[in-house]
Amino acid sequence: MKARVFVTLKAGVLDPQGKAIHHALEGLGFGGVNDVRAGKLIELDLAEGTRGDEIEDMCRKLLANTVIENFRIEQLG
Amino acid sequence: MNSAVVVFPGSNCDRDLAVALQLVTGRKPHMVWHRETELPDGIDVVGIPGGFSYGDYLRSGAMAARSPVMRAVSEAARRGVPVLGICNGFQVLTEAGLLPGALMRNSGLSFVCRPVQLSVENSRTLFTSGYRQGEEITIPVAHHDGNYQADAETLARLEGDGHVTFRYAGEVNGSAHSIAGIVNASGNVLGMMPHPERAVEQAHGSADGRRLFEGLLATVTA
Numbered sequence: 001m002k003a004r005v006f007v008t009l010k011a012g013v014l015d016p017q018g019k020a021i022h023h024a025l026e027g028l029g030f031g032g033v034n035d036v037r038a039g040k041l042i043e044l045d046l047a048e049g050t051r052g053d054e055i056e057d058m059c060r061k062l063l064a065n066t067v068i069e070n071f072r073i074e075q076l077g
Numbered sequence: 078m079n080s081a082v083v084v085f086p087g088s089n090c091d092r093d094l095a096v097a098l099q100l101v102t103g104r105k106p107h108m109v110w111h112r113e114t115e116l117p118d119g120i121d122v123v124g125i126p127g128g129f130s131y132g133d134y135l136r137s138g139a140m141a142a143r144s145p146v147m148r149a150v151s152e153a154a155r156r157g158v159p160v161l162g163i164c165n166g167f168q169v170l171t172e173a174g175l176l177p178g179a180l181m182r183n184s185g186l187s188f189v190c191r192p193v194q195l196s197v198e199n200s201r202t203l204f205t206s207g208y209r210q211g212e213e214i215t216i217p218v219a220h221h222d223g224n225y226q227a228d229a230e231t232l233a234r235l236e237g238d239g240h241v242t243f244r245y246a247g248e249v250n251g252s253a254h255s256i257a258g259i260v261n262a263s264g265n266v267l268g269m270m271p272h273p274e275r276a277v278e279q280a281h282g283s284a285d286g287r288r289l290f291e292g293l294l295a296t297v298t299a
Contacts, residue, residue: 014184014224014251016185016224016251017186061143062135065139065172065179067171067177067178067179
């Protein structure tokens with residue numbers, strides 16, 4: 001089974017990388033971009049039957065730093 | 078004073094830290110590889126050096142914070158052994174939960190590498206007794222992820238309890254409250270982004286970092 005973990009910065013946490021991407025988009029002439037936030041996508045290939053709470057534990061213990069980041073888990077099949 | 082310096086794959090200030098400790102204490106530090114599960118007996122101070130442990134994969138300090146040796150470091154910290162984390166070492170200590178907050182990408186996005194002015198915000202800690210309260214000192218920084226952030230409640234607690242030890246005198250990396258270094262609630266764990274081990278003799282351009290090690294030696298051996 002596979003799972004995807006999306007790690008994003010919490011609202012209110014300044015995202016310098018998102019800001020730089022925003023500026024670069026504007027520099028390329030793309031108007032109408034209000035804001036950019038950059039995050040991470042982590043794909044996990046897991047043993048069958050891995051429980052959702054185990055994946056959540058992985059996120060809390062390593063994949064996300066919950067001081068500054070949120071995570072969302074998407075289980076695929 | 079017996080010291081240990083933890084070495085991770087990608088550490089690059091371990092030797093500088095060892096040289097500074099030896100210069101001040103007169104004793105060669107134990108170099109402890111990240112796979113070790115115990116610290117040598119009789120260690121009075123543990124240093125977590127700067128560098129790019131594990132290539133800064135995932136987040137700076139994240140992998141190192143979960144390495145076997147860090148369990149022993151956390152245990153020593155709980156027993157009250159002074160732990161000093163410099164630069165990447167500060168990032169490792171926050172990731173390990175030994176210090177609050179997190180170190181994010183510099184707000185200007187650039188790697189910052191230059192001597193900076195710091196004010197000593199609390200000279201009554203284990204690590205800062207060699208300085209005068211409010212003194213301005215010069216110590217170099219060299220980091221990409223030194224932007225200290227924590228929630229408003231944590232910042233208020235750090236300020237209220239005197240746990241902010243060093244503050245940048247000017248703008249460096251976007252850190253909340255210009256925080257350059259903090260101690261934990263029990264005062265035996267210090268994390269700082271500037272490199273005191275790179276300012277231990279006049280030939281370095283400043284010897285202000287030396288007094289951190291001398292102050293630590295004085296308190297530990299008192």
